[in-house]
Amino acid sequence: MSLLIRNWEELSKVPPNEKYKIDVEDCSGWINPIKETEETEENYFEHHAYLSTHTFYGNHYKESTKLLQKYGFDIEIDNWDKEV
Secondary structure, eight states, X not given: OOEEXXXXXXXXXXXXXXXXXXXXXXXXXXXXXXXXXOOOTTTHHHHXXXXXXXXXXXXXXXXXXHHHHHTTOOEEEXXXXXXX
């Protein structure tokens, strides 16, 4: 079962996996490789993924969850817009 991540602080504490880490800056972040990769302008986003300020809002939480899982993180992003 995936770990539910409720906010940016919890996301910043997710440990890296074998290949990737999550770097959080205020209310956005990046999925970055742990080891240096041979990057060009064309393949940069094969190795890096941006987590926007909308990561926890609307339908973005679903896409953010898919993105993080694509990079090997067994987590689920919470939806801040859900009814309490």
